[in-house]
Amino acid sequence: MTLIKSISGIRGTIGGAINEGLTPIDTVKFAAAYGTWLKSQHPNQRLKVVIGRDARLSGQMVSDLVCSTLIGLGIDIVNLNLSTTPTVEVAVPMENAHGGIILTASHNPKQWNALKLLNQKGEFISAQEGADLLEMAESGDFEFAEVDELGSHTHDDTYLQKHIEAVLNLPLVDIEAISKANLHVVVDAVNSTGGIFVPALLEALGVQNITKLYCDPTGQFPHNPEPLPEHLIDLSNKIKEVKADIGFTVDPDVDRLAMVCEDGSMFGEEYTLVAVSDYVLTHTPGATVSNLSSTRALRDVTEAKGQIYSASAVGEVNVVTLMKETDAVIGGEGNGGIIYPELHYGRDALVGIALFLSHMAHQKMSASKLRDSYPTYRISKNKIQLTPDINVDQLLDKVANKYKNEEVDTTDGVKIYIGKEWVHMRKSNTEPIIRIYSESKSLESADKLANIIKEDIKAFI
Numbered sequence: 001m002t003l004i005k006s007i008s009g010i011r012g013t014i015g016g017a018i019n020e021g022l023t024p025i026d027t028v029k030f031a032a033a034y035g036t037w038l039k040s041q042h043p044n045q046r047l048k049v050v051i052g053r054d055a056r057l058s059g060q061m062v063s064d065l066v067c068s069t070l071i072g073l074g075i076d077i078v079n080l081n082l083s084t085t086p087t088v089e090v091a092v093p094m095e096n097a098h099g100g101i102i103l104t105a106s107h108n109p110k111q112w113n114a115l116k117l118l119n120q121k122g123e124f125i126s127a128q129e130g131a132d133l134l135e136m137a138e139s140g141d142f143e144f145a146e147v148d149e150l151g152s153h154t155h156d157d158t159y160l161q162k163h164i165e166a167v168l169n170l171p172l173v174d175i176e177a178i179s180k181a182n183l184h185v186v187v188d189a190v191n192s193t194g195g196i197f198v199p200a201l202l203e204a205l206g207v208q209n210i211t212k213l214y215c216d217p218t219g220q221f222p223h224n225p226e227p228l229p230e231h232l233i234d235l236s237n238k239i240k241e242v243k244a245d246i247g248f249t250v251d252p253d254v255d256r257l258a259m260v261c262e263d264g265s266m267f268g269e270e271y272t273l274v275a276v277s278d279y280v281l282t283h284t285p286g287a288t289v290s291n292l293s294s295t296r297a298l299r300d301v302t303e304a305k306g307q308i309y310s311a312s313a314v315g316e317v318n319v320v321t322l323m324k325e326t327d328a329v330i331g332g333e334g335n336g337g338i339i340y341p342e343l344h345y346g347r348d349a350l351v352g353i354a355l356f357l358s359h360m361a362h363q364k365m366s367a368s369k370l371r372d373s374y375p376t377y378r379i380s381k382n383k384i385q386l387t388p389d390i391n392v393d394q395l396l397d398k399v400a401n402k403y404k405n406e407e408v409d410t411t412d413g414v415k416i417y418i419g420k421e422w423v424h425m426r427k428s429n430t431e432p433i434i435r436i437y438s439e440s441k442s443l444e445s446a447d448k449l450a451n452i453i454k455e456d457i458k459a460f461i
Contacts, residue, residue, distance in 0.1 A: 005030075005134055009107045009124075011105055011114035013060045022058075022113055024065055029067040031101075033137035034117055037129070038099050042120075043097070047075045047151075050091045050118075052083030052093040052159075054168030055192040055217035058113045062103050066115065076144030076152045082193050082217055084254035085116065086348035090124055092122035093344075096164065104253035107226035112220060119126040123345050124317050160197060162352065164204050170342055172283055173354045177361035179206025179417045184244040185251060186211040186260075191218050192252035194349070199351050211242050225251055227258035227264045227336060234435035236264040246360065246367045256336040257349035259356070261367040263269070270295040270334040274374050276352055277330045280340070281305045281358035286329030289322045291315070292415050293424050293437045300375045300420075313412035314426065320345045334379075347399045364443040380446035383428075384457055391401040392434060398460045399425065399453065416444050416453075421445070423453050 003012035003021055012022030021027060049070055053059040059082075067077050070161055070274045078095055080088060105112035117125050117133070121258045125133070136142075145151070167173060172204045185207050189195035195215030200358045202210050205425045213235060214222045224231045227249045237245045239260055246259035246372045257269035267275075274297045277288050281302065291314045303310040312322040316333065318364040323331040323341060331333040337347035339356065363370055386392065407417035413426035436453055441445040 005137070006130065006436050009114055009116040009130075011108070012443055014113055016234055022062075022063075025321055027062055027065045027070050027115070029140070030091075030137050031066040032073065033102065033133050033144045034073050034099070034115070035036055035073040035141050035157060035372075036136050037133045042098050046165055047099075048078060048095060048097040049075050049190065050078045050080065050088055050095055051102040051103070052080035052085075052088040052091070052100075054084070055082060055112060055219040056104070056113055057193075057219040059219065062113050062115075066101060068288050071151035071153055072144045073142070073150050074149045077154065079153060079155045081155060081157065081451045082196060083162075084193050084197055084350070085160065086344070086350060087159050087197070087348050089118060089122040089344050089346040089348075090163050090166060091159045092118055092120065099413045102253060106201075106253050107251040107256065110221050115394060121345070123320060126317060128367070139449070151302055153375065160200060161356050163197070164201050166343055167201065167350050167354045168204055170340075170351070170354070172280060172342075173205075174358040174361060175204075175206055179208075181302055181357075181361040181364075182209075182210070182211040183207055183246065183357065183360070184242065186213055186235060186242065186244045186247040187215060188213045188232065188247065188249040188349045189215045189217075189250070190223070190252060192221070192225070192254075192255045192454075193217050194252070195328040197254055198248060198352060199248060199354065201254045201353060207357070209244075211238060211244060213238050214316070221252070227251055227256055227269060230346065232260055233267070236260050240264045246357075248349075248353055249354060253348040254349045257338060257352040257356075257371060258336045259367065263408060265368060265371075267371050269336040270377075270379065271297065271374060272352060272356070273330075273332040273334065274298050274301055275359060275370060276338050276340075276355045277301060278374070280330040281307060281363070284329050285358065287323075287326040287414045289319055289326060289328045289331035291333050291414050292357075293426075295377050295379065296420060296422060297375045301423055307346065309358075311411070311415070316347060318412075326442055331361055345425050375441050376441060378441070378443040378446050379437060379444060380450045382438070382454065384434045384436065384451045384454060385423065386432040386461075388432045390461065391430070395434070395457060396425055399456055402456060406432065418449070421449055425453065425454045425457075 262360035338352035
């Protein structure tokens with residue numbers, strides 16, 4: 001069994017021994033720590049927290065444990081039940097709540113679940129806040145409410161519509177153009193809450209021809225839920241079978257969006273953000289942000305429009321921080337995560353779908369031709385296993401020094417730009433490995449670049 005306690009939340013496999021899996025005892029402990037941390041942030045206030053979950057088999061159990069624990073601390077609960085990560089993020093400020101918890105392990109298989117923790121803005125808590133919360137969890141210093149001060153528990157099923165309406169009200173979402181395009185869309189929602197939210201959004205956008213694939217929110221994932229090409233064979237085949245114009249797939253909590261073209265080929269998870277950013281920048285010029293391990297294509301598209309691109313450390317919190325610092329109009333991650341601050345600072349597949357369909361309708365071209373209109377890059381993902389005694393930081397410093405005459409970024413590990421190629425090295429926080437991501441015009445040349453860096457590292461060892 002596995003239990004991962006990180007600054008961004010608690011993630012683990014269901015069952016097992018205490019502190020080795022996400023058991024009921026562990027769930028209660030970390031929910032109590034979150035509630036106690038919230039109370040320290042908002043002293044002498046009656047607190048409200050929004051709760052939502054994906055369709056995982058363990059979801060109801062975990063939700064009951066978390067809600068009861070917070071009620072026991074004297075915190076009022078607004079329970080959205082089956083929901084999405086971005087919907088909870090939208091709901092927190094709408095409810096004037098003090099925080100929120102999404103119960104989802106995102107793209108992990110069905111045996112996993114997690115508590116993803118939000119602040120009162122509906123954004124993920126910071127690294128320092130997460131560290132403080134984990135310290136509270138280990139101390140076990142919780143004080144529960146007396147009977148007259150227990151929290152309340154209300155269910156609210158209106159946020160499906162509220163979230164969709166917020167998307168529809170965005171100036172760049174062109175409902176008329178989408179409706180006139182008469183698109184046929186296939187949706188693979190991996191039998192989670194995207195099966196509720198994505199078709200509802202498409203209908204509201206005027207899409208009349210929708211083919212649903214794995215849209216029954218049972219939590220029985222029909223394939224690995226991470227939206228990678230090797231997991232999207234059924235979607236690709238269905239698109240070709242029904243002669244659809246585009247296919248959308250989302251992960252179980254609907255914060256990542258991947259697309260498949262009309263010919264069954266992959267649009268490319270890395271290019272979700274590129275295409276949406278192209279549309280946003282065309283209408284609202286401004287800065288863009290992605291993380292250091294994301295494709296260079298976003299930088300190319302941004303600079304071609306005379307705007308400024310910036311790269312953040314890996315992690316959604318880091319992307320959001322840099323987006324705020326640069327006043328970016330669009331940002332996200334190369335895993336299909338779209339962050340559109342016009343609505344909220346969180347990855348949101350629903351916003352991504354609405355903006356992409358608007359872009360596609362305006363361009364009046366097929367998905368495959370739209371994809372081919374962008375600079376072509378391929379990313380190679382590798383790692384080097386190390387012994388625990390090796391000082392990874394010193395090793396990366398040596399590599400950076402060797403390539404000091406190139407453009408080098410040490411924001412998060414070491415990233416070296418060589419022309420329009422790059423290689424990014426980061427040490428793992430959980431095991432003695434260095435992750436090596438490289439990008440070039442072809443997978444062959446990206447692999448070649450990664451191998452050169454591997455040999456450099458081995459030589460320094």
